[in-house]
Amino acid sequence: MIWKEENNKLTRTFEFKDFKEAFAFMVQVAAIADEMDHHPEWTNVYNKVSFKLSTHDAGDIVTDKDRELAKAIDRIAAS
Secondary structure, three states, rough: OOEEOOOOEEEEEEEOOOHHHHHHHHHHHHHHHHHHHHOOEEEEEEEEEEEOOOHHHHHHOOOOHOOOOOHHHHHHOOO
16 A cells, blocks of 8 residues: 545555554654654554644645655654
8 A cells, every 4th residue: 555645645554464564663753753853643543554644834735744754754664
């Protein structure tokens, strides 16, 4: 699955082997998001982590900050 832009948000869901793996992924994303000072809207249910990225300061639309964070999330997921 790839990122989809809908309703002024970039969305994507990642699926992992189990909760522990999903949570470890979230910890890595949290560190990068904090460095970027761009914090995602996300949810976690067992082995799935879903994102909705938009830039609140720009009126809740998708900006380059969201695309940059999405790329960083993809790199973490691929590692």
